[in-house]
Amino acid sequence: MPSLILIALWGVGGSAIIYLAGLQNIPQVMYEAATVDGANAFQKFFRITLPLLSPTIFFQLVLGLIGVFQTFTPAFIAAGETGGPLQSGLFYMLYIYNRGFISLRMGYASALAWIMTLFILVVTVIVLRSSRYWVYYETDRSQNR
Numbered sequence: 001m002p003s004l005i006l007i008a009l010w011g012v013g014g015s016a017i018i019y020l021a022g023l024q025n026i027p028q029v030m031y032e033a034a035t036v037d038g039a040n041a042f043q044k045f046f047r048i049t050l051p052l053l054s055p056t057i058f059f060q061l062v063l064g065l066i067g068v069f070q071t072f073t074p075a076f077i078a079a080g081e082t083g084g085p086l087q088s089g090l091f092y093m094l095y096i097y098n099r100g101f102i103s104l105r106m107g108y109a110s111a112l113a114w115i116m117t118l119f120i121l122v123v124t125v126i127v128l129r130s131s132r133y134w135v136y137y138e139t140d141r142s143q144n145r
Contacts, residue, residue, distance in 0.1 A: 057135075097109075
């Protein structure tokens with residue numbers, strides 16, 4: 001299991017680049033105005049950085065949730081088709097693979113894949129609906145919430 005975690009950490013670089021782009025998109029004028037108003041670093045982070053970075057956080061959250069549910073390759077390579085000792089690496093996608101291609105139960109595997117698709121859809125819709133409460137878009141300032 002630790003090797004699977006290390007493999008997953010290898011992919012953090014792409015997310016870091018997206019967060020860096022989001023941070024570079026925050027205007028420096030906002031920080032200068034906060035400094036003139038007497039804000040400390042803690043206040044700048046929670047009043048400027050976090051709200052203006054929330055669309056990037058939202059984007060990464062949705063992609064991360066979808067990606068987590070579809071974990072297959074690292075588990076298959078590291079643990080094999082059985083899922084390793086005590087099936088500790090038996091992720092849902094690997095289970096679908098086992099049912100479809102090892103047990104030759106394609107109908108059951110297809111049903112499992114549809115269940116996963118619906119589950120991902122429900123979780124994504126929940127995140128999308130909740131985003132109106134915590135994601136700040138500058139164009140929404142003129143609208144009443």
